Amino acid sequence: MxxxxxxxxxxxxxxxxxxxxxxxxxxxxxxxxxxxxxxxxxxxxxxxxxxxxxxxxxxxxxxxxxxxxxxxxxxxxxxxxxxxxxxxxxxMSGNIRSTVGTYTEIYTFLRLLFSRLGKPFVGYSDVFSFNHPQGKCEVCDGLGFIKDINLQYLVDFNQSLNEDPINFPTFGNDAWRWKRYAYSGLFDLDKKIKDYSKEELDLLLYAPQQKLTAPPAKWPKTALYEGILPRIKRSIINTAEGKRHKKQLDHFVITKVCLACNGSRLNAKSLSCKIEGRNISDLVAMPIDELSLFIKSLNSSLVEDVTIQIVKRLDALTTIGLGYLNLARSTDTLSGxxxxxxxxxxxxxxxxxxxxxxxxxxxxxxxxxxxxxxxxxxxxxxxxxxxxxxxxxxxxxxxxxxxxxxxxxxxxxxxxxxxxxxxxxxxxxxxxxxxxxxxEKQIEKNDTHRFNNWFSIENQSLNTLKNISLKLPLNSLTVLCGVAGSGKTSLAQIIRLKLEKKNIDVINISQKNIGISLRSTPMTYLDIFNDIRKLFAKANKVSAALFSYNSKGACPHCKGKGVIVNDMYFMDDVVSECELCRGTRYASEVLQYKYNKKTIVDVLSMTVSQALSFFNEEPKISVGLQAICDVSLGYLKLNQSLKTLSGGELQRIKLSSFLQKNGSVYIIDEPTNGLHLKDIDHLLTLFDKLVERGNTIIIIEHSLKVIRRADWLIEMGPEGGKMGGNIMFSGTYNELKKSNDSITRPYLY
CATH class of the missing domain: 3.40.50.300 (P-loop containing nucleotide triphosphate hydrolases)
Known part of the structure; x- marks a missing residue:
């Protein structure tokens, strides 16, 4: 048909x-x-x-x-x-209230289960929700953790308010939040904070929101006064502003498990209700495959319809290899x-x-x-x-x-x-x-490599890893392999911390965002746009600003955006190419100026590989371009938004900026992510060059092509979560092939 x-x-x-x-x-x-x-x-x-x-x-x-x-x-x-x-x-989104249980709706059915079958009866399903006033722990507001502020890092007690004592951007001298203390009339602005009386210190640090009596003229009429700590907790921590200033917050904010609910997120009343001796918090803490067995063991016509729905969803997660997760796991901690x-x-x-x-x-x-x-x-x-x-x-x-x-x-x-x-x-x-x-016949690593230097860790524990001891060779390529959730990332973390303690230079390259914005491009990442504009300016004896679409060179119609956006209110915005510049972003007079017979628009639309050939006599520009080609990203355009790249591509962009190092240890998380088999060859060649230059490479990897080329292999397992965290194999590739390993070895043939 x-x-x-x-x-x-x-x-x-x-x-x-x-x-x-x-x-x-x-x-x-x-x-x-x-x-x-x-x-x-x-x-x-x-x-x-x-x-x-x-x-x-x-x-x-x-x-x-x-x-x-x-x-x-x-x-x-x-x-x-x-x-x-x-x-x-x-x-998944970084919503701290979202868990595997809430996302899959299994938690909704568990709440229903407890409202029907739990003893003693404490209320209907809302009572078991940590996002509802009836169910949530009041101390942590249903989050399961509290955030404490280390005052010694936040406030310099040896300074006065006039000397910038509060270590946070919007509290800096003359910033708008600083003015709430300086203009309150409550403090001597030149007095050292360490010399404050107890009453003054309590007012500055801990006072709840309140209206000031007889405030000075500078004080805004409707403003409320609030101490520094409650203000940071209320309006910065767990807000968009907190995400923007995460690095600063990390210096003085400590996250602790809430002692009132022991991390369960629920209040005592909700937790008092049990099924066969277990409360709802006990169930969501179980691995999914164990929880499925517990739910299947419940025999009651009262909840038959509910258990069918729960088991169906739990078994689907187990079938897809996620039985090691639990429903309490926050979704923002899951990998892609x-x-x-x-x-x-x-x-x-x-x-x-x-x-x-x-x-x-x-x-x-x-x-x-x-x-x-x-x-x-x-x-x-x-x-x-x-x-x-x-x-x-x-x-x-x-x-x-x-x-x-x-x-x-x-x-x-x-x-x-x-x-x-x-x-x-x-x-x-x-x-x-x-x-x-x-x-192509798969190339395998022969075991002629002789290892001279070794790095050891002994009796280390982290997450599911318990008393791990191992050794791995330096100046070589080591692959950490094993099924998802088996403990590879935790092992890499232990290795990194131990290396750093020995003052060994560690370059840790994860798949996390590299700090990009909508305007980030390979040009801005390499910081070569200025150099390119200077070449055009020098060749044509005009201002370099003329070759910036954010400055003098911008198309007057679209203001350098290349598109015109028409707001259609309830309907989709209509985005159309700018008719004047035809999407180039530049004013027409800019295009009369050329460098080596190319306009600025011609150059910006080049791929990195093309630009490398074009700028081969300009070392300041070509060094960075060559590094991007070395990580198999030569196909990117100079003006391509980094927002369009995958996690693997972003990771390799990041890797490109560290290629000149010698004698370092690179720890890389799945560098072949999103790579074609042919591109993996280029990456392996690059790793060989780095090892030849005296570097050590440790990668978390699943690619059989990479595993076959490893100098040393460490396999974690046997499964994920509680069933993982053990070293199943450690040795060379040939030793793995001859072993009785049942996880990776069967796939090597």
């Missing part, structure tokens, strides 16, 4: 070269290709965007205003398009891979069908054993009559796909074309970069 295929006609979004391709419905299709080839553009910016826009159009303009916005994709037509549900690889799998588990229990589930690198952060689990879950979704689309590099998932679409051949402008569309059996014999890389 014709309607069994989604048909994309002439997609030209970003680097896509008028792509037309068919995607089978009710099958599992993998889109693959080198990094930056256009896979995500075709899948997310075209297929998903079109589906979500058309779905959003069915709602009223008022509702549309509150829905996520999707840009209008540049494509002629897409027919037989199902409703798309994108399940992206990103961390864990968050994505929780989203998948949520959909496994859904009754929807004929839906298009679209996943961004579901293998990311997963051991081959976990990839099998995730495939089983995707298969369940497929068998329910849904279409599954993955953007993926992992050979294990490519091999299991019903249909493969390879985009390429290269990154950026060298990509954007369909290289192959068909089954895996046909793909094995194709001649694309991806299929050739899959067929």
């Amino acid at each position: 014709d309607n069994e295929w989604i048909e994309i006609s002439n997609a030209y979004q970003n680097n896509l070269k008028n792509v037309s391709v068919r995607v089978p419905k009710h099958q599992l299709t993998v889109f693959t290709g080198v990094s930056g080839s256009g896979k995500s553009t075709l899948v997310f910016d075209t297929l998903v965007a079109q589906s979500r826009r058309e779905l959003n159009d069915t709602f009223s303009s008022y509702i549309q205003h509150m829905l996520p916005k999707y840009g209008r994709p540049e494509v002629n037509d897409i027919i037989n398009l199902p409703i798309a549900i994108p399940i992206e690889q990103r961390k 891979g864990e968050a994505q799998r929780i989203r998948i588990a949520k959909h496994i229990t859904s009754s929807l069908n004929d839906v298009m589930y679209v996943l961004d690198e579901p293998s990311s952060g997963l051991h081959p054993k976990d990839i099998e689990r995730i495939y089983n879950c995707l298969n369940i979704l497929k068998k329910q009559g849904n279409t599954i689309i993955l953007v993926e590099h992992n050979p294990l998932l490519i091999e299991k796909a019903d249909y493969i679409i390879d985009v390429g051949p290269g990154p950026g402008e060298a990509g954007g074309q369909i290289q192959f569309a068909g089954t895996y059996d046909d793909f094995k014999h194709a001649d694309t970069i991806t299929s050739l890389a899959l067929r």
Whole structure:
């Protein structure tokens, strides 16, 4: 039947070269290709965007205003398009009140369970909610922790208010919060704080909000006076301002488990209600697989309908390899891979069908054993009559796909074309970069490497790791492997702390944000835009400001933004390219000035690789560009927003700035995340060079290609959570192959 295929006609979004391709419905299709080839553009910016826009159009303009916005994709037509549900690889929101239990709705059903079956009866389900006044602990406000302020770090008692004694930006001398104390008339501004009377000190530090009697003329009429500590707790800690100033807060704010509720978030009344001797806090602290067994053991017609719902959701999480988590776990502590799998588990229990589930690198952060689990879950979704689309590099998932679409051949402008569309059996014999890389004989590390220096840790404990002792070689590549949640990150943390104690230079590169903004680009990150503008200014004998779209060179119509945004009130904003500058951001007169026959617009639209060739005689510019090429990111454009990059790409941008080090220890979290097999080769070559220069590299990694090339391997396990935290293997690659290991070894053949 014709309607069994989604048909994309002439997609030209970003680097896509008028792509037309068919995607089978009710099958599992993998889109693959080198990094930056256009896979995500075709899948997310075209297929998903079109589906979500058309779905959003069915709602009223008022509702549309509150829905996520999707840009209008540049494509002629897409027919037989199902409703798309994108399940992206990103961390969950940082809402401190959100837990695995609340996100999956399992906690809602547990509250219902206790209101019906718990003894003694203490009230209905709201009584068991830590987000409700009836249930939450009043001391910590249902958070499970309290934040104490270390006054010695916050206030310099040897200074007066006029000498800037409060160590926080908005309390600095003459800042608006400082004025609340200086203009209150309560204090001598030149008196050292250590000389204050007890009454003055209490007023300055601890006074609750109050109206001042007879305040000075400078005091705002409606303002309330409040001491420094309650003010910081109320208006800064746990607010957006606190997030902005996290580094400063970390100096003087200490987080402690709330002693009143012992971290349970609930009040004593809620905790007094029990089922078989356990309260609701005991249940959410259990690993998910254990909790499932406990719920299944309850035999009562009163709660049969509730237990069915709980078990269904718990078993979905266990099936996808998250049985080691507990429901009390805060969602902001989950990795991107864990968050994505929780989203998948949520959909496994859904009754929807004929839906298009679209996943961004579901293998990311997963051991081959976990990839099998995730495939089983995707298969369940497929068998329910849904279409599954993955953007993926992992050979294990490519091999299991019903249909493969390879985009390429290269990154950026060298990509954007369909290289192959068909089954895996046909793909094995194709001649694309991806299929050739899959067929390539895997290079294995021989054990001729002699280790001269070793680093040891003894009897160390952290999280699930108990009394860990091990040794690993310096000046080598060590891989920490094992299933998700097995303790790799905790082990890396122990290693880092022990190295730092020995004053060894440690470069810790996680997948966390590198401090980017909407205006961050490779140019701004490398800090080369000024140098580029100076070259243009010198060549043309004009001001460098003329070549900045934030200054004199800005297009007068769009003010250097390149687009015009029309506010349509309840409907989507209409964003259109600026007609005057045609999206270049620059005033037309700027384009008359050239450097080596190129305008500033020509240069900014170059890829890093092109710019490296163009500026090869300018060492101040080319050194940083070369470093970015060394981490396989040469396809990025100089003016590309870093907001568009994946966690793995951002991590490699960060790595690029540390490549000149010698004699250091690099600890890197999954550097192959989001990398094509061919790009992994470049990264391994880079690691070899760093080791040759006397560096030590320790990486958390699941890629079998990297594991085969490691000098030393440490495997954690056997499973995640309480079932993990043990060293299952430590040694060379050949020793692993000869061992009886049942976790990683079976996947090496």
